[in-house]
Amino acid sequence: MRDVSKLAGVSTMTVSRVLADPSIVAPDTRERVMRAVDQLGYVPDLVAGSLSSRRTNFVGLILPTLTNSNFADTAQGLAEALGQSYQLLIGYTLYRAGEEERLVRSLLARRPQGIVVAGTLHTASTRRMLLAAGIPVVEIWDAPGAPLDRAVGFSNFEAGRAAARHLLSLGHRRIVAIGSEADGDRRDARGEARLQGFAAVLREEGVETGLILRHGPAPVSYAHGAAAMKLLLRDMPDVEGVFAVSDGSAFGALMECRRQGIDVPGRISLMGFGDFEVGRECEPAISTIRVDAKGIGMKTGQLLRDLIDGRDAGAPQSIDLGIEVVPRGTTALPCRASVSNQAMQGSEP
CATH class of the missing domain: 3.40.50.2300 (Response regulator)
Known part of the structure; x- marks a missing residue:
């Protein structure tokens, strides 16, 4: 620091002030000090500084x-x-x-x-x-x-509740939420709270409450959503609406529906969480819970x-910045005719 002060023509205290808080030093002085720092390749010793200042x-x-x-x-x-x-x-x-x-x-x-x-x-x-x-x-x-x-x-719990209410408001009744499962001490507690909020609304509305699919360890991903959707379509082919605890998982679920030729949202409505860029830019854009x-x-x-x-x-206090439901292209009123046609086709020998 002494070398910097000599080259810049200022005191070591001025150098210290420039490095600690440049805004409190005059611009021309600050520029001279920083030019000297650059010329000398000087890097402050933060450990030494913290010992004296704590x-x-x-x-x-x-x-x-x-x-x-x-x-x-x-x-x-x-x-x-x-x-x-x-x-x-x-x-x-x-x-x-x-x-x-x-x-x-x-x-x-x-x-x-x-x-x-x-x-x-x-x-x-x-x-x-x-x-x-x-x-x-x-x-x-x-x-x-x-x-x-x-x-x-x-509130992650309220996020799950909002997703369930949105899908129910569209007239869907066979709705499912997909997330991860606990694996030892590896657990997505916030995603689990969204699943619990989703299930709470189903209980309040008298809708079947066992429709929560926990698959694979956290974190969820594109691959997680695709794999979970594949299992869901195998075990519940008449599902009408799906909420994924992350837009990443929802995107994977959307891709699995495309691979199987299932129309979203004509046949299945799909929601995510988080308002990821991939969800905004894919086609159709993914309905989501924005934070x-x-x-x-x-x-x-x-x-x-x-x-x-x-x-x-x-x-101690908790600051709640809230959530927002953002309907996009993957959620719509159910197309009963499409569901009936697919069911009839599935029953043919």
Whole structure:
């Protein structure tokens, strides 16, 4: 830093201010310092800085997977809201509770300024560590009544309810939800909550409640949706409507229907969740439950900045950003004539 200050003709304190928060330094001075930094190839020693200030200026983010575009959008929104003041260190669990526990322990050993974790179901050890951490903890992608500290998301249970109500409103009665099944400590708790919300509406409406297909481990994918749809069509050829807990799975289900020559939505209505780009751009476009994935990240980042800087010392709270049903080309009123014709054709020798 002394070398940079000599080359730029400023004090080491000015160099420190430029590197810590460029906005508080005059533009011409900032430019001279950064030009010197570039010429010398200087990289600040953040470990040394954190030892003196006890601020590491990084936030830990734990996600189930890095391949889901919604989680990627959330990470982007969080990074944008945190700005240059904080850096993200991202880990992923592949939906394993034990891996989440390991990541939490590893992150806390590095003294983050805050931790963001997807979901609200944790091992007892993870809960104890997070409660004792003494830093802001934000659970995302759910809206629990009693979060550990803060939560930003929506009700996955209500998302499942909304999907069932939409399919029933179109006149469908043989409707099914497809998701993943638990595999040891590998479990998609948010997808399971959507399945439970779906089943709850069926019970309330007096519709058959056993129509939930859990197939394969999390995370769901295009291949998962195709395989689940193939099983469903084999075991329940008269199905009228299908809700997949992810647009990725719904896309796979749509492709399986095409392979079998089944008209969507003329013969079967199909819904997904998440409003993925693939669901918007395929033909027909997939009806879905939209959530503001990037908005979850943005809101979480703003909340973290307030908590870290001491501007929000309120009680634990849960912020629900809501959901939206988005009807598109894969859901429609049932075509009874088509169903009857297919049933008659299937009965012919």
